[in-house]
Amino acid sequence: MIGLHIKELREQQGYSLSKLAEKAGISKSYLSYIERDMQKNPSLQVLSKIARPLGVTVEQLLQESIQKEIKLDNEWKLLVQKAIHAGMKKEDFLEYYEFIQFKNRHKKR
Incomplete structure (x- = not known):
């Protein structure tokens, strides 16, 4: 690739x-x-x-x-489309992603 x-x-x-x-x-x-x-x-x-x-x-x-x-399967594509239609923005995805990273780092401790 x-x-x-x-x-x-x-x-x-x-x-x-x-x-x-x-x-x-x-x-x-x-x-x-x-x-x-x-x-x-x-x-x-x-x-x-x-x-x-x-x-x-x-x-x-x-x-x-x-x-x-990285290929998204149809389930992921549908999930992202629904989130966008519900008003989610790129910034919202990024904030959620950062929260998940934070949460995962604290789980390991």
Whole structure:
């Protein structure tokens, strides 16, 4: 999935495959392999080279691609839709999430 995320960022920046490869200092074919998920585990050094011209950190690159891999089943989707229709906002979800984290940290003590 990281390959797809890199491709999306590259296209958002308006870079061709060749241009990003040049800016990152890696071969066009290797970048193509990464984007097509033929190379699923590029090294952190390579990811760092790719992240720099895209204006993101390696951590952001990895985190965002992990988040994109998370799929919501229909039950979750319905639950979120109901909450939104009931007037819940993103800030409300975030506050609830932070409360759950707080509660879980105190359970462990």
